[in-house]
Amino acid sequence: MIRSTCAALVAAAAMAAVHPANAYTVYVTNEKGNTITVLDSETWEVTATIPGGQRPRGILVSHDGKELYVCASDDDTVRVFDTATLKQTHTLPSGPDPELFILHPSGNPLYIANEDDNIVTVVDVEKHTMVAEVPVGVEPEGMAVSPDGKIVVNTSETTNMAHFIDTETYEIVQNVLVDQRPRFAQFTADGAKLYVSAEIGGTVSVIDPAAGTIIKKITFDVPGMAPEALQPVGVRVTQDGKKVFVALGPANRVAVVDGDTDEVVEYLLVGQRVWQMAFTPDEKFLVTTNGNSNDVSVIDVEAVKVIKSIQVGEQPWGVAISPN
């Protein structure tokens, strides 16, 4: 315990020496606790716990770092907080049961998956109005946007598809059938690949977004572990595309995938039922939410090692980190 704290302090000191301004703010939604835990990425300590509304799940920070958006699923609204004061400033119309969302690269609009109503709702974050509703498959959850902002991808958990939505016309221009219960979609930074995880199928499909074809399916295997426990949800890719991290749910592990070969190279043991993850802006750390152990784990991305776990609220779900 002391050893790891020392190691963390040394790491923090070393980091502080190289990069002066690297204290980022980590926000975690606690689905059951109805709160948001705020952590400091330098000390890895909880600095605040604020009310998050009912069943807070999806969470993200605006590109300028000033606003925090939270899907309060049981309130049927998106709550917006001022990151400086941590006070809620307003809500955004979201459609019923918003679960996950994504911001256009330009910062506006916000594309929200409405889990109950089979639609993606498009919301203008400046005018606070609904712009469009796009009918998709059954139980939409995963949301991703292409780096050029032209395509938003939504995954539908029961229809088992990734729907590609044109951001200008709001029409679905392409659908790719994936494995059972796709919950997350993530583009690489160059837009050349789209990763879509299938929680029950146990695979991550690597999709060529332009062609709409599955190039490869990543499968997972941990010796001694029942295959059905390997349930991929969140996927995050480093900017250079070289490292892909996949949260494996009740397997309690994050798979590390080589971004060039799309082969698994390692499994990192984190907490229980790991679903979502977020990088610090400098990509030094990846924070994972472990829903059933009520904590988050911090992975050193360079060393590919779990360095710390921090207790947060009840059933942590989503995590977002400030850009500055």
Next chain:
Amino acid sequence: MRGIAKAIICTFALTAVAVLPASVRPALSAENVLIKAAVIRVDSQKPLPISRLDLPPDDLGFVGGQLATADNQTTGRFTGKTYETVEIAVAPDQAVAEAQRLVGEGIHYIVMAGDADSVLAVSDAVGDRALVMNALAADDRLRNDDCRPNLLHVVPSRAMMTDALAQFLVWKKWREWVLIHGSHPEDLLLAESYRRAARKFGAKIVEERIFEDTGGARRTDSGHVQVQKQIPVFTQRMDDHDVIVAADEADVFAAYLPYQTWDPRPVAGSAGLRPATFHPALEAWGATQFQRRFERTANRYTRPLDYQVWLALRVLGEVVSRTNSYDPAVMKAFLLSPDFELAAFKGVKVTFRPWNGQLRQPILLTGDKVLVSVSPQQEYLHKVSRLDTLGFDEPESSCKR
């Protein structure tokens, strides 16, 4: 724009199918195709249930089918398929004639919500012209000696249900059971299933008692006054036990046992802690979404048969999406292959046992208002799938197809 979009969608759908490892050739064209299935519910005269909460709604089972058809259609919308489902309720002696008529209308997938004899009669009558999906009959003989080449099962067998309960009771270390069973043939089958489960998992049935069905009305005004006096007398002087397991498929007595027994012991089986395929209180694994969609369609809570019919038709939606075929032989081959899998709101994928066509699945254990547990219990190991610790496993199977 629309025409191009549609062509793109269909092309990509076929492309997506083409890169899958399944080795079946598409048999349907890229144009919009109608997939017409049927749900046959066999209704026979039955006494009223003990509890009015169990009164069957007229649309029992059918609503689950309607929800599945709507769910399939959201995929079909993108892959050029239109799903239609015919629902009919028939008396047992009409089942075969109706099934023949439906097959004549181009239906190659029949969901049977009926008793074992009706299921076998329909399976034998339609032969290889249709796949029959059993959504209600729990008889183990349909999975063993009476299996059929064109018959698959989404409903768990009696053995799977009793094993699910037995695993939990043994996990609790409630190993000493008193088995109280009814006098109807189905009660005797259920009792034998519990005996087998006890042997399999190391529980001991210390005593058995039979509750004879002597007929009469199931419900009367202020009937509880007599129940309160009769049940303690019926259950007095039992050997030391941890739990009472009730085998009462005919619904004659089990609901009267909890809190009325002589000894303060929990009741499990047909009352108290019950194994079930699904339950309206289930919220885990995204099931809340199913409950809400179902309740919006049905205006009532879901019942196990609704879920089973939903599952049966989702199987159809999935196999058609992946094989692009409505040919019974092609569908069956895919369903029994390692490539078929389906998400069923129970946390793991459900797949078919290739040796007898039984859908593997977790079984819920429900109590009063919330889920108590789910079997198979995590501590039971199996070399193929933990789900195969429930029911008859491959080496024990007497199904020759």
